[in-house]
Amino acid sequence: MAKVAEEWLNICGGCEISILDLGETLLDLLPSLEFVHMPVLMDHKYFGQTGEKTELEIPEADVGLISGGIRNEKEKHVAEEMRKKCKTLVALGSCACFGGIPALANMYPKEELLETVYRDSKTTESNGIPSQDLPALTDKVYAVDEVVKVDVHLPGCPMNPATILEALTCLLEGKPFELPERSVCDDCPTKREEKSDVALKRPLQDAEFVPGEYDKMRCLNEQGILCLGPVTRSGCGKPYLEGEENVPRCIKGYMPCRGCFGPIRKGANPQVEMMSALSSIGLDAKLIEDRRAFLNRYIGGQNRLRPLPPKVRR
Ligand code: SF4
Ligand code: SF4
Ligand code: SF4
Incomplete structure (x- = not known):
């Protein structure tokens, strides 16, 4: 029986829902797991049940x-x-692995964020900063x-239940677990011509597609819809339910990849690599609005996003 502790830090709760998305498989795993701490499910207090500990x-x-992540x-x-307290520590989801969406805040100094939220916002009564x-x-x-040192990274916003299951099974059996170093494009069934002859489209503009026929849809980057695949x-897209196809999750909804699984390998520089991927099909990455935020949407921790001097930001 393996003891499991789960914690949520700077989160939205979606990663916990992803664990519950394991559905009946979670029930099959339960006999070999003992959850000893999980604030989302158990009322286990940090300082003793009655606050008696220091x-x-x-x-x-x-x-x-x-x-x-940590805020x-x-x-x-x-x-x-x-x-x-934990022998093996797993970072669950993109916030834990790379800072996630909240790390977009790393583009601004902390004082400026507090000013904006508590004093400057047009919809907020100007107030002191709570402490x-x-x-x-x-x-x-x-x-x-x-x-802290992390032993296993499971990225995704949120993670794919199939990956959680695979990782948990490996950990329970004492086997190593690693994600493959492949790109979303490697699993994408869309049609590619390796060139684009259109201008960049506005975010959220619709792609051209035939419902259910992914191999008839042209690559979204080639359609001018920025895709971080x-x-x-x-x-x-790793299949979890029987009969599911291995199609990247956003592509399945005819939407571009926004990069939630993070860089393909440790030490990669997605910002530079994406600019070169776009120029290889004839698109000018310099035309991307808010390029730093777009290219680092989920990965602004680990020093990828830092405040620029106010003059450069404007
Ligand atoms: S990775 Fe996504 S789903 Fe998980 S806590 Fe962060 S924002 Fe929520
Ligand atoms: S649609 Fe996106 S993921 Fe698919 S091949 Fe094109 S760039 Fe890659
Ligand atoms: S397609 Fe990209 S953004 Fe969408 S779920 Fe997959 S990795 Fe995340």
Whole structure:
């Protein structure tokens, strides 16, 4: 029986839903798992059930799962405690692996963000910045592995249940688990002509497609609809239910990949690689609005997004 602890840090809760999306398979796994800590499901308090303890306490576990990146001192403390108590630590989802959407905030200094939210916003009554009984914000949003050692990364916003199942099964059987170093394009069935003769389209403009016939749809980049498939790790389309096809999740909805699975390999530079992928089919990446945010939408932690001086930003 493997003991499992799960924690959610700077999150939306979607990664936890992805665990529940395992459905009946989760029931099959339950006899070999003992969840000893999981705030989304269990009322397990950090400082004892009645607040009687003075130290944060998370039970010991064989596998620790953390979703969400780190935005405040409490989350940092919890991540450190999880590392101390869990033999194997897994970063669940893109927020934990790379900072995720919240790390777009790393484009701005913390003080400027607080000013905007609590003082400058047109829809907010100008107010003080709350601090009483609240953990202090960290200087920026961190991916979990910037703060503690992470043994397994499971990216995705949220992750694919098939990947969670595979990773959990490997961990339970003591086998290594690694995602393949392939791109979303490698799994994409669309038709490619390796050139584009259209101008870049506005985000959310519809693609041309024949419903259900992915191999008849022309590659979205070639249609002028920016798709981060060339620089994003594959895996989101991995079939989970019987009869499912291995088609990347967004392509299945005739939408471009936004890069949630992160870089294809450690140390890759998706920003530079994407610009070269676009120029190879004749598109000018310099025309992308808000290029830094677009190319780092899910991966702004790990120092990929930093505040630029105000003059450059304007
Ligand atoms: S990775 Fe996506 S689904 Fe998971 S916590 Fe972050 S925003 Fe939510
Ligand atoms: S760029 Fe997008 S649409 Fe084109 S092949 Fe890659 S994943 Fe498919
Ligand atoms: S296609 Fe891209 S953005 Fe969509 S789920 Fe897959 S990796 Fe994420």
